[in-house]
Structures are given as structure tokens and as C-alpha cells.
Amino acid sequence: xxxxxxxxxxxxxxxxxxxxxxxxxxxxxxxxxxAESWSLLEIICHLHDVEGEDFRDxxxxxxxxxxxxxxEIFPSxxxxxxxxxxxxxxxxLNAFIAERDKSVAWLASLKDPKWDNFYQxxxxxSISAKMFLHNWLVHDLLHIRQIVRVKxxxxxxxxxxxxxxxxxx
Numbered sequence: 001x002x003x004x005x006x007x008x009x010x011x012x013x014x015x016x017x018x019x020x021x022x023x024x025x026x027x028x029x030x031x032x033x034x035a036e037s038w039s040l041l042e043i044i045c046h047l048h049d050v051e052g053e054d055f056r057d058x059x060x061x062x063x064x065x066x067x068x069x070x071x072e073i074f075p076s077x078x079x080x081x082x083x084x085x086x087x088x089x090x091x092x093l094n095a096f097i098a099e100r101d102k103s104v105a106w107l108a109s110l111k112d113p114k115w116d117n118f119y120q121x122x123x124x125x126s127i128s129a130k131m132f133l134h135n136w137l138v139h140d141l142l143h144i145r146q147i148v149r150v151k152x153x154x155x156x157x158x159x160x161x162x163x164x165x166x167x168x169x
Contacts, residue, residue: 003115003130006137007107013140014100017047020147021093029089033153038079040150041092043143045084048096050075055136056103062129063110066117107133 001009021029021044029040038046054073061070078084115130156163163169 001134001137003113003133006133007104009137010100010107010140011104013137013144014097014104016140016144017044017100017147018093018097020144020151024089026089028151028154030085031150031154033150037150038146039085040147041087041089042079042084043147043150044089044092044096045082045087046075046079047143048092048099049078049082050139051096051099051103055132055139056099056106059129059132059136062117062119062127062132063113066119066129070119070121 021040024040029044032039054075058070061068113129115133116128118126118128119132121127152169156169
């Protein structure tokens with residue numbers, strides 16, 4: 001996929017997230033399959049925070065100041081630090097979608113971006129701007145899969161009927 005396709009997919013995924021998460025009852029968005037898993041509320045809060053503070057900011061860093069040290073971030077710590085489970089689901093979803101729209105507008109506005117710029121990451125090695133953009137899309141796909149898995153596990157636990165007719169999960 002070229003960078004234009006990636007940007008279009010990021011834009012389309014805003015609608016995917018909205019459609020997957022619209023009209024979700026609180027009993028579902030606060031539910032976790034197990035103690036180690038994230039709830040839908042935690043997932044959407046995470047998506048909101050990494051949209052700007054991770055992917056958009058860090059891609060901008062690689063494009064404009066690749067030789068400067070990138071500020072560290074700790075998204076897995078934000079779940080507790082930012083009290084994701086205490087957030088309002090609807091507000092968090094709308095905030096994420098607004099951030100995604102901002103990201104897509106910014107990406108579309110770039111004039112001759114230096115996709116071959118790279119940053120020497122201490123853990124991941126050399127990361128090009130193009131690689132980072134592609135991984136932004138992969139991050140979406142990972143969380144789309146995660147959302148679907150949480151929704152299935154909730155249905156499986158609460159349906160009270162055999163779900164095998166639909167096919168092997």
C-alpha cells in the first residue's frame with residue numbers, strides 16, 4: 001500500500017471504530033473478558049491518547065526533527081494513571097474520532113513529506129516515517145480485532161445459547 005492508501009484506510013477506520021462502538025451498553029463497554037484484558041472503554045481511551053500523543057506527534061517528529069531525541073511515552077501506564085475506567089464512554093469515543101479527523105486532515109495537508117526520514121529508536125532500531133505510518137494502520141487493525149474479540153467474548157458469556165452455528169470462532 002502506498003502512503004495515500006494508508007491515509008485513506010486511517011480515515012475509513014474512524015467510521016469502523018464508530019460503527020463497532022456506537023450504541024454499546026455500559027454493561028458491555030465496562031466489561032472485561034478477564035483481569036488482564038482491557039474493556040472497550042479502556043481501548044477507546046487508549047486509542048484517543050495514542051492518536052495524538054503517539055502516532056501523530058511521533059510521525060511529525062520523524063518528518064521534521066528525526067535527529068532529536070524523541071520524548072518517551074508509556075501508553076500502557078496511562079490506563080491507570082489517566083483512570084480510563086472512570087471516563088465517559090461516549091465522550092471518549094467522540095474525542096477519539098475528533099482526533100482521528102484531525103490526524104487525517106494533517107496527513108492530507110502534508111506537502112512532499114520526507115517518508116524516507118528515519119529515527120533511530122532505542123528499542124526498535126531505525127524507523128522510517130513511512131514505516132511509522134504503516135504501523136499506525138496496523139495499530140488500528142490490532143485494536144479492531146481486540147474490540148471484536150471483547151464483543152464476542154461478552155456475547156458468548158451472556159447469550160445463554162450455543163453460538164457454534166455461526167462457525168468456528
